[in-house]
Amino acid sequence: MFIYDSVQKEKRKFIPLREGKVSLYVCGPTVYDDAHLGHAKSALVFDLLTRVLKANGLDVTYARNITDIDDKIIKKAIAQNKDIKEITDYYTDSFHKEMSAIGVSRPDIEPKATESLNAMFEMIQKLIDSGHAYATKDGDVYFDTASDSAYLTLSSRVQDDEDRQERVASSSMKKNPADFAMWKSVKDGSLTYESPFGLGRPGWHLECSAMIEKHLAQADTAFAVDIHGGGADLLFPHHENEAAQTRCSSKHELASYWMHNGFVNINGEKMSKSLGNSFFLKDALKEYDGEVLRFYLLSTHYRSNFNFKSEDLSIAKKRLDKIYRLKKRLFGLAQNSEATEFKTKLLEALSDDMNVSSALALIEEMLSSANEILDTAGKHKLLKRETISNLAYIEEILGFGVKNPFEYFQFGMDQDTKDTIATLMEKRSEAKREKNFEESDRLRDEILAFGVTLMDTPAGTFWEKV
RNA sequence: GGUGCCAUCGCCAAGUGGUAAGGCCGUAGCCUGCAAAGCUACUAUCCCCAGUUCAAAUCUGGGUGGCACCUCCA
Incomplete structure (x- = not known):
C-alpha cells in the first residue's frame, strides 16, 4: 500500500504504527445544512480508503466526527426558532441517509462534539499547564502559537509580518495574531457549556484533536493516528492547529500520514454559498441513482480537483451500466470467490494511492473480454465463475454493482x-x-x-x- | 503579496526516465427482421523554449496559461 502524504508531499509506502492495524481519522461535517457534493466526495474517498486497507488485510478503525457545536448551527436554530438539537439531529440524520445512498459505510466511531467536551477540557488544561495556552481576562483560552516551535511546519507556511499586522485589530486580547481560540467565552445568553474555564463554547480545531486523543490514540506510539484525512482546504489552518494542540499536549505527533482530497467545483467554479451554486447531494439523488454519483465522484483521482458537469455524470452512468449489463448476463449464477489475476491487479492499482483510473481501465478491459467470450462461447463455465468472482470483488472494494441489476435499470x-x-x-x-x-x-x-x-x-x- | 498545485486525443482521464492505459463521442464492420446491447478495427508523442541523458510526457531552468490555500468551509 502506498499513500501520498500531503504534508511530506510524496508518495510513501504505508507502514502502520501497530502491525496489522490502522487508525484513520477524517474531519466530518458540521451539521447545520444539507450535504453537498464536496461532502460526498470526501466521504467517498475515505470510504474507498478503508475498503482498500481492509482488502490489504489490515484491521481498520475509522473515526469521523460530527461537529454539532458551531456558531452557524446556533445561528440557524435562532433563525428557524428551533432547538439546537433539533437542527443537529435533522442534519446528522439526513447526512447518514444520503451517505448510505451513495454506498458510504458508517465509520466505526462517530464522535460528536457535544459528547466529547470532557476530552476537550482535559486537553485545554494540559496546554495551559504546560504553558502552551493562556486564558484572557475575557474568559477566552488561546493556543500560544509562539510556544510551539513546530507550528506551521505542517502546512509549510511562513510567518508573514505584514500579514500579521492586518489581523491584529480583530482580536486585541491575543498575545499573537496567529493564536487561535480553544475556548470562546460567550456572554450573550446563547447556547453555552459549563467548563473549568467558564461558560462558553469550544473552538473547532480543538474538537478533532481531543476526539482523536480520546478515541484513537495509543500512548506508546509516535503518532496519535496512522492517517488523518480531510478536504484540501483543511490543511491550513485546521490541521495545522490540530497538530499543534496534539503535539504540545501529548507525547506524540498527530498523524503518521496526512491525506487531503481535492475540491469539487461546479462547471469550473468553486462551490460556494455566495455564488449560489452549491450542489446538494439530495438534489443529485433525485436525478441519479446514488451509485452513479458514487461512480462519478470516485472516477477521478482523489487528490485532483473535481469539476462537476452533468455531461460527465451521464458518462459515469454509461460506464456503470456496463458493469450491470454484465451482471445481468450472469444473473442467478452461484456466487464464489475464485482467485483471479484481475483481482490481484485491481487491488494493486487501488493500493497505489487509490489509482481509481487504472482500476477502472482494468475493469473495463475485464468487462470487454468477458462479454466477448460470452458472445462466442456461451457455456464457458470457468470464465463465468471467474467473472462472477471478479464482479463480486468490484462490489466489495469499489462498491460498484451492489444492486439487483434489473432494479438498477429501473431507477425512478x-x-x-x-x-x-x-x-x-x-x-x-x-x-x-x-x-x-x-x-x-x-x-x-x-x-x-x-x-x-x-x-x-x-x-x-x-x-x-x- | 506569500505558499503550493496543475497543463496528456473533440471531451473526461491514467501514466515520475525506456519509447502514450481506459472511458465518452465519431467512423467502418460483425451480430440483429430492424434496433438496442455486446464485440472487432481505426483515431494523440504529451502547452512553448532551452538543457541533462544512450533514452524525457516523465528530470532541470525559463516562459505562457489555469487553479487552490493564506478567513468559516469537505
Whole structure:
C-alpha cells in the first residue's frame, strides 16, 4: 500500500504504527445544512480508503466526527426558532441517509462534539499547564502559537509580518495574531457549556484533536493516528492547529500520514454559498441513482480537483451500466470467490494511492473480454465463475454493482409505468412471433416514449431506463 | 503579496526516465427482421523554449496559461 502524504508531499509506502492495524481519522461535517457534493466526495474517498486497507488485510478503525457545536448551527436554530438539537439531529440524520445512498459505510466511531467536551477540557488544561495556552481576562483560552516551535511546519507556511499586522485589530486580547481560540467565552445568553474555564463554547480545531486523543490514540506510539484525512482546504489552518494542540499536549505527533482530497467545483467554479451554486447531494439523488454519483465522484483521482458537469455524470452512468449489463448476463449464477489475476491487479492499482483510473481501465478491459467470450462461447463455465468472482470483488472494494441489476435499470420508475411497459412488451413479443414487424416496431416506439430502451436478447426482452 | 498545485486525443482521464492505459463521442464492420446491447478495427508523442541523458510526457531552468490555500468551509 502506498499513500501520498500531503504534508511530506510524496508518495510513501504505508507502514502502520501497530502491525496489522490502522487508525484513520477524517474531519466530518458540521451539521447545520444539507450535504453537498464536496461532502460526498470526501466521504467517498475515505470510504474507498478503508475498503482498500481492509482488502490489504489490515484491521481498520475509522473515526469521523460530527461537529454539532458551531456558531452557524446556533445561528440557524435562532433563525428557524428551533432547538439546537433539533437542527443537529435533522442534519446528522439526513447526512447518514444520503451517505448510505451513495454506498458510504458508517465509520466505526462517530464522535460528536457535544459528547466529547470532557476530552476537550482535559486537553485545554494540559496546554495551559504546560504553558502552551493562556486564558484572557475575557474568559477566552488561546493556543500560544509562539510556544510551539513546530507550528506551521505542517502546512509549510511562513510567518508573514505584514500579514500579521492586518489581523491584529480583530482580536486585541491575543498575545499573537496567529493564536487561535480553544475556548470562546460567550456572554450573550446563547447556547453555552459549563467548563473549568467558564461558560462558553469550544473552538473547532480543538474538537478533532481531543476526539482523536480520546478515541484513537495509543500512548506508546509516535503518532496519535496512522492517517488523518480531510478536504484540501483543511490543511491550513485546521490541521495545522490540530497538530499543534496534539503535539504540545501529548507525547506524540498527530498523524503518521496526512491525506487531503481535492475540491469539487461546479462547471469550473468553486462551490460556494455566495455564488449560489452549491450542489446538494439530495438534489443529485433525485436525478441519479446514488451509485452513479458514487461512480462519478470516485472516477477521478482523489487528490485532483473535481469539476462537476452533468455531461460527465451521464458518462459515469454509461460506464456503470456496463458493469450491470454484465451482471445481468450472469444473473442467478452461484456466487464464489475464485482467485483471479484481475483481482490481484485491481487491488494493486487501488493500493497505489487509490489509482481509481487504472482500476477502472482494468475493469473495463475485464468487462470487454468477458462479454466477448460470452458472445462466442456461451457455456464457458470457468470464465463465468471467474467473472462472477471478479464482479463480486468490484462490489466489495469499489462498491460498484451492489444492486439487483434489473432494479438498477429501473431507477425512478413507478410501478404503474413498469406494469404498462410489461403489458406492451408482451404484445410486442407476440407481434414479433407472428413476424408482424410493423406492429412490433409501433409498440416499441410506444414503449420508448416512457424514456426507456429495449433489448432483445437470447434470454428474452429487457428494458432499461435511459 | 506569500505558499503550493496543475497543463496528456473533440471531451473526461491514467501514466515520475525506456519509447502514450481506459472511458465518452465519431467512423467502418460483425451480430440483429430492424434496433438496442455486446464485440472487432481505426483515431494523440504529451502547452512553448532551452538543457541533462544512450533514452524525457516523465528530470532541470525559463516562459505562457489555469487553479487552490493564506478567513468559516469537505
